Every structure is written in C-alpha cells, then in structure tokens.
Amino acid sequence: xxxxxxxxxxxxxxxxxxxxxxxxxxxxxxxxxxxxxxxxxxxxxxxxxxxxxxxxxxxxxxxxxxxxxxxxxxxxxxxxxxxxxxxxxxxxxxxxxxxxxxxxxxxxxxxxxxxxxxxxxxxxxxxxxxxxxxxxxxxxxxxxxxxxxxxxxxxxxxxxxxxxxxxxxxxxxxxxxxxxxxxxxxxxxxxxxxxxxxxxxxxxxxxxxxxxxxxxxxxxxxxxxxxxxxxxxxxxxxxxxxxxxxxxxxxxxxxxxxxxxxxxxxxxxxxxxxxxxxxxxxxxxxxxxxxxxxxxxxxxxxxxxxxxxxxxxxxxxxxxxxxxxxxxxxxxxxxxxxxxxxxxxxxxxxxxxxxxxxxxxxxxxxxxxxxxxxxxxxxxx
Numbered sequence: 001x002x003x004x005x006x007x008x009x010x011x012x013x014x015x016x017x018x019x020x021x022x023x024x025x026x027x028x029x030x031x032x033x034x035x036x037x038x039x040x041x042x043x044x045x046x047x048x049x050x051x052x053x054x055x056x057x058x059x060x061x062x063x064x065x066x067x068x069x070x071x072x073x074x075x076x077x078x079x080x081x082x083x084x085x086x087x088x089x090x091x092x093x094x095x096x097x098x099x100x101x102x103x104x105x106x107x108x109x110x111x112x113x114x115x116x117x118x119x120x121x122x123x124x125x126x127x128x129x130x131x132x133x134x135x136x137x138x139x140x141x142x143x144x145x146x147x148x149x150x151x152x153x154x155x156x157x158x159x160x161x162x163x164x165x166x167x168x169x170x171x172x173x174x175x176x177x178x179x180x181x182x183x184x185x186x187x188x189x190x191x192x193x194x195x196x197x198x199x200x201x202x203x204x205x206x207x208x209x210x211x212x213x214x215x216x217x218x219x220x221x222x223x224x225x226x227x228x229x230x231x232x233x234x235x236x237x238x239x240x241x242x243x244x245x246x247x248x249x250x251x252x253x254x255x256x257x258x259x260x261x262x263x264x265x266x267x268x269x270x271x272x273x274x275x276x277x278x279x280x281x282x283x284x285x286x287x288x289x290x291x292x293x294x295x296x297x298x299x300x301x302x303x304x305x306x307x308x309x310x311x312x313x314x315x316x317x318x319x320x321x322x323x324x325x326x327x328x329x330x331x332x333x334x335x336x337x338x339x340x341x342x343x344x345x346x347x348x349x350x351x352x353x354x355x356x357x358x359x360x361x362x363x364x365x366x367x368x369x370x371x372x373x374x375x376x377x378x379x380x381x
Contacts, residue, residue, distance in 0.1 A: 090216035092133050097122040099165060099173070111356055112170055116177035119143065125183075126193070129209035130202070135191035136210070137163050138183050139176035140219050148224035148367040149217075150175060151210045151247075152184040153240075155231030157199055157272050162186055168230070171356060180363065181220050183210050199232065199276035200291035204239045211246055224248055226367045228359065229255060231317060231346065238293035241300050249366035251307045251359050254314055254346050257321040259288040265318055294321075297328040303373060306336040307362045309355060311344020333376045337362075 099122055106112060123138045141147055152172055155161045163169060163184050172182045187203045188195030197203050207227075214220045226249045229237035234255015241247060256262050263269055274280075277287045289295050300306075306329070310322040319340060326338040339358065341351045348355050365371045 090127065090213045091138075092126040092128060094138070095124045097124055097137075097165075101170070111353070111360075112174045112177075116173060120173050120176040122173070122176075127209065127213050129185075129188065129206045132188050132193060132195045132206075134185055134188050134193045134195075134206050134209070136183060136185040137169075137172075138181075139172050140181050140217075141176055141179050143179065145181070145219040146221040147179050147181050147219060148226065148248075148363070149181040149183065149214045149220045149222075150226045150228055150363065150367075151207060151214070151240075152182055153207055153227065153229030153233030153236040154184060154186070155229070155233045157232060157276060158190055158197060161232070162190060174356065175360070175363070178360065179368070180226075181214070181217065183213060185210060197276060199272065200235050200239055201277065201287075204236060204243070207236055207240045208243060211244065224367050224370070226250060226363050228252070231255065234317075235259075235291060235293070238296070238300075239291065241304060241306075242293075242296045243299075245301045245303060247301075247304050249305050249307075249363060251309070251362055252322075253309045253348065253355070254311065254317050255293070255308075255322070256317045257293040257325040258318075259292050260285060262318060262321070263288075266316070294325055294328065297325070297332050297334065300329070300332065300334050302332070302334055304335075305362075305366050305373065306334065307358065308336060308338045309341065309348060309358065310339075311341045311346065311348045311350075313343050314346045316346040335374050335376060 099117055101112070101117065119142050121140045121142055123140075124135070125138050126133045126135050128134075154163050154168075163186055172184065176182050185206045186193065187197050187206050189197040189203075195202075211225065214225055215222045225246055227237050227240060227247045228251035229235070230253040232255075234252035235257075237250055237252050238255060238257065241250060259269075259273075263273075273284060273288065277284060279287050308322050308326060310317075310319050312319050322338060322340070326336060329336045341348050341354070344350055
C-alpha cells in the first residue's frame with residue numbers, strides 16, 4: 001500500500017472490487033469511469049470524483065497484476081491545503097507529501113526500504129516557467145547539504161505518464177535517499193497548469209527552468225546537476241542537452257531519437273503529434289525533425305557523459321533509435337555508454353534492479369564522485 005496526501009489506495013482483498021478507492025478516513029468515494037488506456041503490462045485507469053467544493057482526478061496503476069499504488073493530482077484550489085506559508089523563493093507553491101510504503105510494494109524494489117522515506121522530504125510544487133506556473137515534485141535528502149541534483153523528465157503526454165506516487169516515483173525517492181536532490185516537472189498544460197504541451201516544443205523551457213529552481217535551493221550544489229528521462233522524457237533530455245552545458249551527466253532510458261521514422265513503426269502516434277504540434281504534411285515533418293536527437297548531435301556538449309539504456313524488445317520506441325544515435329555520438333566524440341538489454345521491454349521491467357544500479361553508479365561517478373571525463377582519443381597498446 002502507498003498512501004499520500006489526501007487519499008490511500010490499498011491492494012484489495014480477493015472478495016472486493018479491485019478498483020475500490022478509500023479516503024484516509026476510510027469513506028468510500030463515488031467514482032465515475034472516464035477513460036481506459038491499456039499498454040503492455042501496465043493498466044492505467046482514470047476516474048473523476050466531484051465533491052461540493054473541489055474536484056480531483058485519481059489514477060490507479062496495476063503493474064503485472066501484482067502491485068496497486070495511488071496517484072493523486074489535485075487542482076490548484078484543493079492543492080492549496082497544506083501549502084507552506086513561506087515557500088522558498090525558487091518555488092511558487094510547496095505542499096508536503098506524506099508517503100508510506102507497504103511490503104507488497106517494497107518487494108518489487110529491492111534497493112528501497114521504509115527507512116529511505118525517513119531520509120527524504122517530498123513536496124508537490126509549482127514553479128515559474130516563462131511566466132507560467134508549472135507543477136512538479138521535489139525530493140530532498142533530510143541530511144544537511146548542499147547535495148548534487150538530478151532533473152527527472154517524465155514520459156508520456158498530457159495526463160498519460162503524469163508524475164505521481166507509483167513505482168517510478170519510488171525510484172526517485174531511492175535516489176534522494178542516497179543523497180541527491182531530485183526535481184521533476186509535469187510540463188505545461190498538465191496537472192492544472194496553463195499552456196500547451198508541445199511534446200518537445202516550448203515545454204522544453206519547463207525543463208530548463210528547473211535549473212533556475214535548483215540554483216535557488218540551499219540544499220543543492222548547483223555546480224553538480226544531472227538529468228535523466230524515460231521515453232518522451234528521454235527526448236526532453238536530449239533536447240535540453242542541445243540548449244545548455246549545465247548538465248554534468250545524463251541518463252536516457254528508451255528515448256526516441258528519430259520521430260519521423262518512429263511513425264512508421266507506430267502510426268498511431270500521429271494522433272499525439274497532431275494535437276501536440278498542430279502541423280500537417282511537410283510542416284509537421286520539419287517539426288518532428290527538429291525534435292529528433294539524431295539530427296542534433298552536433299549541438300550536444302562534449303562534456304556531458306551520457307548513459308543510454310534500451311530494451312531490445314521495446315515496441316514503443318525502436319531499439320535501433322538508441323543504436324543509431326550512438327553511432328553519431330561516437331563520430332562526434334561525445335562521451336557515452338550504450339547498454340542494450342536483451343529482451344527488455346519499454347520500461348525494461350525485466351531488468352529493474354540492474355537498471356536502478358546502473359543509474360545509481362552513473363550519477364555516483366559523474367556527480368557525487370566528480371570523476372574526470374574519459375579520454376575518447378584512440379589510445380592504448
């Protein structure tokens with residue numbers, strides 16, 4: 001069971017409706033089914049519940065039919081409850097999140113335990129991005145800083161893939177428990193924020209603005225900022241790297257690098273691009289190329305070591321995207337490591353522990369330990 005501000009979703013008993021939701025006061029809430037999205041082994045179901053004074057959207061995510069966790073994204077009106085009166089200057093609002101983890105969830109994350117939560121402060125935040133109030137989460141070690149920091153870029157589009165207390169969320173808790181500040185954006189146009197999510201358009205500014213947030217946080221060593229992203233978040237990471245040299249190390253998991261070619265494998269993505277980019281024909285192709293890392297390698301900094309992880313059985317993003325990018329990174333002499341996980345799906349769920357360890361080690365080396373950049377010139381006996 002995972003509980004967070006306002007609501008708890010527990011693993012139901014066999015005789016119960018598996019979609020029963022309870023408030024913390026154990027009062028059953030009326031739910032209205034509104035959307036069903038099925039993708040691989042993940043089942044995401046979206047509901048809406050309306051009370052007299054506020055409205056919330058709740059998600060329940062079941063992975064491999066084993067673990068249920070709660071996802072709650074409140075509107076601005078209800079999120080004001082619990083907001084700190086004196087939020088740091090870096091943030092527009094800051095709301096404490098109380099989180100606990102049940103044994104059924106812990107067994108899926110071998111590196112995490114309830115002691116980790118005692119070492120982490122979690123806040124749901126809003127911050128300024130080009131004049132827009134954008135939502136996100138902030139994870140800070142309770143130990144005295146300053147600490148290195150990581151910007152995490154989520155995957156998905158719109159409400160699909162939103163940040164919330166699920167298993168991916170707990171992996172960010174794990175990094176914070178190891179002494180790294182983690183901040184993540186929901187992107188504009190999502191979680192009650194104004195603006196439009198352009199899938200790698202002006203919303204890249206929401207990621208860049210998090211660097212300003214970290215610069216103002218006393219808990220952060222602003223000279224040691226890393227970045228990681230999964231799927232669309234990998235795309236956001238690649239695009240950010242072309243616009244700043246502030247990132248000391250980066251990790252991309254299953255990130256698309258050639259959006260036009262990806263449409264051949266998944267033509268249904270045209271619906272997303274049509275809504276996000278609002279272009280057609282040749283104009284859309286130009287926009288897709290401008291979001292494709294394969295065309296932007298000459299803008300990548302040669303001082304940011306990049307770890308690329310991809311499962312060879314990924315049906316969402318072609319594994320060849322990472323291989324082709326690596327070939328151009330090699331020619332450009334950008335420091336990188338490519339790991340192709342045999343039979344791994346889009347989330348690399350078959351290798352969760354290995355992925356977690358590789359991510360930890362990468363940031364330990366290039367952020368925490370401040371390792372020197374590798375020598376990429378041909379050398380040796």
